[in-house]
Amino acid sequence: xxxxxxxxxxxxxxxxxxxxxxxxxxxxxxxxxxxxxxxxxxxxxxxxxxxxxxxxxxxxxxxxxxxxxxxxxxxxxxxxxxxxxxxxxxxxxxxxxxxxxxxxxxxxxxxxxxxxxxxxxxxxxxxxxxxxxxxxxxxxxxxxxxxxxxxxxxxxxxxxxxxxxxxxxxxxxxxxxxxxxxxxxxxxxxxxxxxxxxxxxxxxxxxxxxxxxxxxxxxxxxxxxxxxxxxxxxxxxxxxxxxxxxxxxxxxxxxxxxxxxxxxxxxxxxxxxxxxxxxxxxxxxxxxxxxxxxxxxxxxxxxxxxxxxxxxxxxxxxxxxxxxxxxxxxxxxxxxxxxxxxxxxxxxxxxxxxxxxxxxxxxxxxxxxxxxxxxxxxxxxxxxxxxxxxxxxxxxxxxxxxxxxxxxxxxxxxxxxxxxxxxxxxxxxxxxxxxxxxxxxxxxxxxxxxxxxxxxxxxxxxxxxxxxxxxxxxxxxxxxxxxxxxxxxxxxxxxxxxxxxxxxxxxxxxxxxxxxxxxxxxxxxxxxxxxxxxxxxxxxxxxxxxxxxxxxxxxxxxxxxxxxxxxxxxxxxxxxxxxxxxxxxxxxxxxx
Amino acid sequence: xxxxxxxxxxxxxxxxxxxxxxxxxxxxxxxxxxxxxxxxxxxxxxxxxxxxxxxxxxxxxxxxxxxxxxxxxxxxxxxxxxxxxxxxxxxxxxxxxxxxxxxxxxxxxxxxxxxxxxxxxxxxxxxxxxxxxxxxxxxxxxxxxxxxxxxxxxxxxxxxxxxxxxxxxxxxxxxxxxxxxxxxxxxxxxxxxxxxxxxxxxxxxxxxxxxxxxxxxxxxx
Numbered sequence: 153x154x155x156x157x158x159x160x161x162x163x164x165x166x167x168x169x170x171x172x173x174x175x176x177x178x179x180x181x182x183x184x185x186x187x188x189x190x191x192x193x194x195x196x197x198x199x200x201x202x203x204x205x206x207x208x209x210x211x212x213x214x215x216x217x218x219x220x221x222x223x224x225x226x227x228x229x230x231x232x233x234x235x236x237x238x239x240x241x242x243x244x245x246x247x248x249x250x251x252x253x254x255x256x257x258x259x260x261x262x263x264x265x266x267x268x269x270x271x272x273x274x275x276x277x278x279x280x281x282x283x284x285x286x287x288x289x290x291x292x293x294x295x296x297x298x299x300x301x302x303x304x305x306x307x308x309x310x311x312x313x314x315x316x317x318x319x320x321x322x323x324x325x326x327x328x329x330x331x332x333x334x335x336x337x338x339x340x341x342x343x344x345x346x347x348x349x350x351x352x353x354x355x356x357x358x359x360x361x362x363x364x365x366x367x368x369x370x371x372x373x374x375x376x377x378x379x380x381x382x383x384x385x386x387x388x389x390x391x392x393x394x395x396x397x398x399x400x401x402x403x404x405x406x407x408x409x410x411x412x413x414x415x416x417x418x419x420x421x422x423x424x425x426x427x428x429x430x431x432x433x434x435x436x437x438x439x440x441x442x443x444x445x446x447x448x449x450x451x452x453x454x455x456x457x458x459x460x461x462x463x464x465x466x467x468x469x470x471x472x473x474x475x476x477x478x479x480x481x482x483x484x485x486x487x488x489x490x491x492x493x494x495x496x497x498x499x500x501x502x503x504x505x506x507x508x509x510x511x512x513x514x515x516x517x518x519x520x521x522x523x524x525x526x527x528x529x530x531x532x533x534x535x536x537x538x539x540x541x542x543x544x545x546x547x548x549x550x551x552x553x554x555x556x557x558x559x560x561x562x563x564x565x566x567x568x569x570x571x572x573x574x575x576x577x578x579x580x581x582x583x584x585x586x587x588x589x590x591x592x593x594x595x596x597x598x599x600x601x602x603x604x605x606x607x608x609x610x611x612x613x614x615x616x617x618x619x620x621x622x623x624x625x626x627x628x629x630x631x632x633x634x635x636x637x638x639x640x641x642x643x644x645x646x647x648x649x650x651x652x653x654x655x656x657x658x659x660x661x662x663x664x665x666x667x668x669x670x671x672x673x674x675x676x677x678x679x680x681x682x683x684x685x686x687x688x689x690x691x692x693x694x695x696x697x698x699x700x701x702x703x704x705x706x707x708x709x710x711x712x713x714x715x716x717x718x719x720x721x722x723x724x725x726x727x728x729x730x731x732x733x734x735x736x737x738x739x740x741x742x743x744x
Numbered sequence: 745x746x747x748x749x750x751x752x753x754x755x756x757x758x759x760x761x762x763x764x765x766x767x768x769x770x771x772x773x774x775x776x777x778x779x780x781x782x783x784x785x786x787x788x789x790x791x792x793x794x795x796x797x798x799x800x801x802x803x804x805x806x807x808x809x810x811x812x813x814x815x816x817x818x819x820x821x822x823x824x825x826x827x828x829x830x831x832x833x834x835x836x837x838x839x840x841x842x843x844x845x846x847x848x849x850x851x852x853x854x855x856x857x858x859x860x861x862x863x864x865x866x867x868x869x870x871x872x873x874x875x876x877x878x879x880x881x882x883x884x885x886x887x888x889x890x891x892x893x894x895x896x897x898x899x900x901x902x903x904x905x906x907x908x909x910x911x912x913x914x915x916x917x918x919x920x921x922x923x924x925x926x927x928x929x930x931x932x933x934x935x936x937x938x939x940x941x942x943x944x945x946x947x948x949x950x951x952x953x954x955x956x957x958x959x960x961x962x963x964x965x
Contacts, residue, residue, distance in 0.1 A: 565800065569830060570754040573853055577760030580857040602854065609831050619835060622799075622806040631835040635883060 174224055177236065181216035184243035188212045195249035197256070197321045203406065207413040208246065208318055215239030218420035222427065230514075231427065234273045235420055241266050248319040254329030260312045261302055263319055267350045268294045270419065271357040274383060277423050278376055280430070280462025281364030290360065294353050301346045307332040309339025313347045314397060316390050317409045318416070347394060354387040371436055375429030378422035386415025434460040434521035448532045450481035457510065457525045466512040468526075470533055471505075478509065498526040508533070543723060547653070550721040554653040561616035564608060572605045617659065624649045625659050625692075626683055632663060637675045640666065644683040650690050650744040657718040658692055658742055661726070664711045665694035665738040673698025689724075690744045695737040700730045715740075746870045747774045749790060751783035751797040751812070752828070757853065761796065761828070764856050768863045780808035787816065787823055793870040794824040796862075798853075799836065810836050817843050824869035826862075828853045837880045838953045844913015845956055849875035876960050884957060896959070898940045906933040911956035 192198060192205035219236030223229065245266065247259025268291065275287045305312075309328050314320070328339075361380050365373045389412040396404075437460025450468070458466045469478040469486050478488040490499060490506040496514035499506045510526035576598055583594040612618070620628035626644035633640035649655070662681055669677050677698045684691050706712055712728055715738065719726040724742030748765055750773060752758040758776060765773045774790050777783040779802035787795055795816065799809035813825040824847040827840055837850040849869050855861045855877065865875040899907065902923075909919040916934070920927045934952075941958050943951045 562805070565830065566754060570757050573830070574754075574756035574760045576854060576857050577757075577764065580859070581763065584859075598857070605854070613831065618800070618831060619833060623835075627835060631833060634834040634838070635886070 170224060174220055177216065177220045177223070181213070181220065181239065184216065184240055185209050185213045188243045188246045191246040192249045195251075197251050197324045197326060198249055199320050199322045199324070200405070200409070201249070203409055204249070204318060204320070207409060207416075208242070210413060210417050211318065212239050212243045214417040215242060215420045218424050222424060231273070231277055231423070234276065235423060238266070238269055238273060238420075241269060245319065248315060248321070251326050252329070253326040256326040257306070257312060257329035260315060260319070261306075263315055264298060264302070264346055264350050265295075267353045268298060271353045273423065274357050274361065274379060274419070277426050277430075278361055278364065278379065280372060281368055281376060282360055283464075286360070290356060294349060294356070297349050298346065301342055301349065305339060305342035305346065306330045308335040309343060310334045310336050311339065311343070313343030314394075316350075317393050317412045320393075351391055351394060354383070354390055358383045358387045371433045372430070375426050375433055378425045379419070380422075382415050382418035382422040384415075385411055386419060389415060430462070431521050434462075434525060436460075437525065448536045450483075450533060450536075453529050453532050454481045457529050460525050461512055461522060463512045466510065468529055468533070469509045469511070470530070470537075471507045498522050500526055500530045543720075546721040547723050550653045550657065550718075554656045557616045557656065558621060558652065561612050561618070561621065564612040564615070565618070569605065569608055569612070572601060572608065576601050576605070616656070620655060620659050625655050625662070626681075628659055629662055629666075629681060632666070636666070636670070638670055639678045641678070641680045642683075643681065647683040647685060647690060651722070651742075654690065654722045654724065654742040654744065657722045657724070658690065658740065661715045661718050661738070661740060662692060662694050664715050665696075665736075668711060669694075669696035669698050669736065672701070685744065686741070688744055689741045691739070691741045693737055693739045695735060697735045700732050700734045700736050702732060703728055703730050706730075746771045746794060746866060747790065747792040748772065748794045748796055748866060749775045749777065749783065749786050749792045751777040751780065751795065751801065751809070753778050753798060753801045757798075761853075761856050761862075764859045764862055765796065765866070767859050768866075771863060771866055779803060780812055783812055784815070787820060791820070792823060794826060794866050796826045796828060796866070799827060799829050799833075807836065810839055813840055813848065814843075821847075824848070824866075824872075826851060826865055826869055826875070828856065832877070832879050832883055834880060834883055837876070837957070841874075841876075841913075841953045841956060845874040845876075845911055845960065846872050846913055847874070850880060851875060851877045852879060874960065876957055881957055881960070884954060896941075899937060903933050903937050903940075906930060907937055907955060907959045910934065910952055911959045913956075 189205050189209040192201055192208050195201040195204070198204050216236055216239035219232050219234075219239055222232035222235060241262060244262045245259050247255045248263060250256055250259070271294065272287075272291045275282065275291065279287075306328065307330065310331060311325065312328050314322075314325070358380065361376060361383065365376050365380060368376075389408050393408045393412070437456055440456060450470075454466075454468050457468060458464050467486075468481050469488050470481075471477070472479045472483075475485065478486050480486045488506070488509045489497075490509070496512055498510040498512075498519075500508040500510075508526065508530040510522060510529065512522055579594055579598050579601070583591050583598070586594060617628050617631070619631040624647075626642055626647060629640070630642055633642065666679055666681075669679050673696055677696050679694065679696045682693045682695075706728075715728075716726045719740050719742060722742050724740055726738065726740040728736070728738050730736035748771055750758065750762055750765065752761060758778070762773055762776055765771055774792050775786050777786050781803065783795065783797060783801075786792075795812070797809040797812055799807055801808040809827050809829075813827055816823050816825055825840075826849040827836070828851055829836065830853050832852065840848050840850050847869055849865045851862070851865060855865075868875050896904070905923055906919055909922055914922070916927055916930045919925075920930045923930070925933075934955075937955060938951050941955055943954055
């Protein structure tokens with residue numbers, strides 16, 4: 153089985169492309185870090201230019217490096233791109249270190265956009281903690297509010313709202329570079345609202361993640377723990393800093409800046425960890441799929457796949473040979489494009505032919521997890537389909553064999569046996585009128601004929617016991633019991649007749665169990681056979697008080713395999729319960 | 745003249761048996777039927793002395809002959825039934841005799857080869873008696889792995905009397921009345937007879953019938 157995921161460039165090409173991309177990223181990243189650092193260090197407006205320079209350098213480096221690492225490790229390209237671009241946006245923030253009013257203003261606006269951006273990235277990565285609709289509403293409301301506030305504030309505000317720890321310029325901040333008319337009070341109010349919105353973005357994300365993780369399974373909660381810590385730290389320091397800006401206590405300031413740096417640098421690292429652990433979660437789901445066995449119904453397999461991918465819209469399609477097309481897990485026909493590879497689709501092929509397809513939302517899911525889950529899911533579904541096919545084929549074989557046996561027995565009974573019988577009658581008539589010498593010869597022929605007829609009867613009986621056909625299983629066993637030298641008690645109230653193939657299987661199985669009892673227990677053994685109905689099934693149990701045996705050691709002996717095969721072929725189940733010294737009970741159930 | 749109805753679905757066998765029945769001067773073949781329903785109707789109409797019937801016949805090709813015999817015990821108790829079986833089936837034989845052995849016979853079809861045997865059975869059954877194919881008893885005994893004579897010899901004279909009446913299909917009360925015993929004594933006697941005949945208490949087929957068949961075989965019945 154091979155699993156092909158889009159995009160399907162050759163491995164070598166992909167590797168070269170990735171190397172080039174990584175090199176370019178590293179160069180651009182180093183440049184961004186250097187610029188950020190230098191600009192801040194030499195700033196004349198920032199309150200703490202040196203501390204800010206170091207903090208900013210770390211921030212930019214961390215986001216770009218982690219984003220590059222994500223690209224390299226092929227975790228999820230869309231998230232990797234988001235993280236890298238956040239890093240570059242942070243470096244644009246360097247503009248806030250300049251004393252030029254316009255440059256400062258652009259940097260300040262970027263900074264506030266960046267907060268919402270970080271919120272978006274965090275929520276994107278944690279897609280399986282809260283759904284896309286909630287994320288869209290939250291981010292949409294924040295960015296809408298910010299756009300409106302900035303559009304209103306820029307023309308009228310004299311001063312821009314004070315920024316956080318990474319851009320704090322206190323009283324020496326440059327003025328609004330895009331000021332048209334000055335409405336100081338309106339500007340102040342709008343500025344305060346902008347600060348509030350940014351704060352809401354950070355606090356909101358932290359709250360949403362904490363709430364989402366509480367409702368999530370433990371392994372998933374574990375994946376997002378670092379992210380929650382980092383964001384909480386960042387948010388906490390930002391809120392504290394903004395609320396207590398008037399306090400100019402140097403060591404407090406340094407402490408808050410330190411905490412903010414740890415949170416802001418820790419966030420991309422936490423995102424990386426979340427991705428890795430998230431994949432471990434998906435891998436865990438694959439493991440559950442494969443090892444749990446039990447219910448491998450298509451519905452459950454799909455549920456596990458969806459859960460593992462964190463994508464409730466994922467669908468599985470399997471090729472149905474009988475229908476010559478793909479069907480979904482409900483068995484309804486679906487269209488699958490098996491041509492060009494595409495994002496959001498994993499094709500599983502066997503022997504050069506596509507046999508299954510997993511469709512998922514490519515924005516949500518990592519390809520490798522999708523591939524792993526698709527492969528495991530198909531193996532399970534295939535397995536289940538094969539078992540079902542085997543059962544159906546066994547049932548057909550059993551039914552055919554039963555029909556054949558019955559037809560043979562009937563042909564012998566109604567045809568050959570009757571013919572031989574009438575032959576004997578005619579021979580008798582001739583014998584009566586013949587001379588003594590001929591009569592003697594005819595008698596000898598008749599004796600041979602009698603033997604042949606008896607043989608034929610025995611054969612017919614073995615092919616299909618007449619009483620089984622005429623009366624059903626309990627009476628057929630009673631008839632056998634009458635010839636057996638042992639005590640057999642048969643309890644069969646209300647069982648009646650059932651499916652002829654199942655009757656034949658149950659009869660031979662019970663007979664085998666009885667023969668086992670005599671073989672090992674001798675004529676003193678007592679056997680009890682019980683029949684009953686449970687819903688759509690006929691249940692039976694053959695118990696003896698014989699010597700018993702160790703079922704595990706029997707290893708298919710004692711005719712156990714034959715019994716199991718007979719019952720299994722008609723879609724039933726067989727259980728053998730025995731222990732040395734405690735007798736044996738053979739229990740079975742078959743569909744009626 | 746003993747009037748007989750024959751029910752048998754196989755053409756060749758039917759013709760063969762019909763010729764055998766016709767050979768006896770004191771037996772008249774009144775009708776032949778090809779299935780159980782026809783046999784039931786014909787018996788009701790002609791009220792023959794004896795019905796000679798196959799077991800497996802249309803419409804269901806199952807145990808029509810046995811059901812016919814059981815049903816006639818209710819509807820026409822005066823009609824004797826001889827069941828001709830293609831193979832030895834103890835279960836059917838015991839069912840046939842369950843309501844008493846009178847007016848019932850179980851024979852293998854092959855016995856018909858000897859016309860006298862069938863004629864004798866017809867006469868016996870018509871007279872209220874019984875006929876059991878020796879092979880039935882043989883099978884019973886084989887399963888018990890002991891000689892019948894030996895077993896019957898183990899019985900006390902009183903047990904012998906009880907068994908004889910039991911074989912006629914009498915109830916415990918009837919046997920008690922006939923022999924001038926209490927019902928309890930009869931029950932005691934019967935309980936003593938079964939183990940002597942090798943019949944286990946757990947055998948869920950009517951032990952009375954098995955005992956009766958063994959008795960009939962032991963007395964040449």
